[in-house]
Amino acid sequence: MKAFPTLALIVNSGAGRVRPSSVARVREELARRFRVTVHVGSSPDEVARLARQAAREAEVVVAFGGDGTASRVAAGVVGSDAVFSALPGGSTNHVARLLGFPADPVRAARLLAGPARFRFLDVGRVDAERILLFLGGTGIDGTIVRDAPPSAKRFFAWRTYLVPGLRHLLDGPWPFTVEVDGIQHVVRARSVLLANGSFLVHPYFRLGPAIDPSDGLLDVLILHPPHLVGWLELFAWTALGRLWRSRYVASYRGRRVVVRAATPVPAEIDGDSWIGITELAVTVEPRALRALVPAFVRGVGE
Template identity: 35%
Template structure:
């Protein structure tokens, strides 16, 4: 799929939206419909998520109805449900970020910019990405067990609404001195590694909330998962890690890196766990495996740059013009 071909007919599309994340759903719907109409697209079919179904069933219904592109509008849970439903299909995913987390949107450089997300969708530049699978659930960015999920669990929705992504720093500070977990990490068929770790991350791409690049070498379509085992024990260790990450230094202290097609993590006690910034049930183990090339994703630029955010700023400018033009039509 290529974003440069303007001769293709406009695609049938659907919007899967979490209504809780939108203050004015009718106004939001008008903005999206008008922008798509200005781009020559037919009116999309809209599906609202529910507490019982955060988007999986709605996305599957949209695919069954013939959608060629699904626009996911919501936080991490909505986007991840759409990823799970679309993995293994030829239907593309576009992200219209809402909420405060939006790990996949952060890796696309979209932040919470609706206009940029709409522009990326209508330009139809797509790449086939790998996804990770944990049981019957998929993730596009990363899975985690331990501290990363702990800070998500410790950050309230109210604080996130007030502060945005820096709210996660508040949650992090509360757990810096918690005791580590004893883990066994099996990389593919190798003998298990045993560590006292604070967190084990399994990533397909490398950005965290706020755009911090945790895994500089992680590529979204190389057929590998990047595994990071974090072993800080003191406040000094945490500060050294943060300094290395923010300064984009090559080596991050107290972090071991591995690559795997399948990774199995087993802890000595139940731990909080997350997929793409969305909490799942706590557990003592987490097993993830790669599904190469399983997802078509709308990206700012379709070339094979390892950074999915390439051209995001320019797409935001074009998107702002698209939305402005739609308002005057």
């Protein structure tokens, strides 16, 4: 990459930890290496539009927000000549962690402005404008994201999800047909998770033993605890970093996954809520996203 390449910083002004002061400090750090322009969006659709435009004009396009922002920006970069990266500014920041960045956005920007390398990631194609970059799901997962107050994320980060999680713990189960590479599985589940990323909240809390965001496969986890005691067992395995060991988790892997429900069920893609859907189809595009990451830091899954 040439000296002082162009960089477009796509900022989600509504993200939990994004402030004008933090944007200024992040820009200052990035300007040590890049010619930076800042583009501020206040909604997911505006962030997506800004990302598509930036991918035509800049060599590097960086998301500054949460996982939903990172996913929207990555969707705009896929298929272009631009390179993607993400700085932490949201409640969970799974994508920034995946890429090897620390939780502090200024420190992360300082790393990005230093020695860097490329990392290639799979994406899950949802439709022409949406991708699944890290994690999505239907059922309780979608309900929790739907009911988490956006204003609370600014102060409580990932803890914002705890109250709606407890409130909806015994919702369902819903009847799903989960199709993985053409093979159908008829299940009753509290939640069906589609994972390109390997952890939840912290890398210790792994979702599966061998989830790799660049292996060309999507991992499916079907959570079906029948009662509160079943949830307690599942949480215990999660606390041990071995969620998949629970008898109430079924796992599959494939290149194309379709989740169908008889009635509308809440869903989410990378932290963005879908109020209710009857079908969620995701097709893996192997190593379709080229990301710029710190040269001497290993991201999750490397």
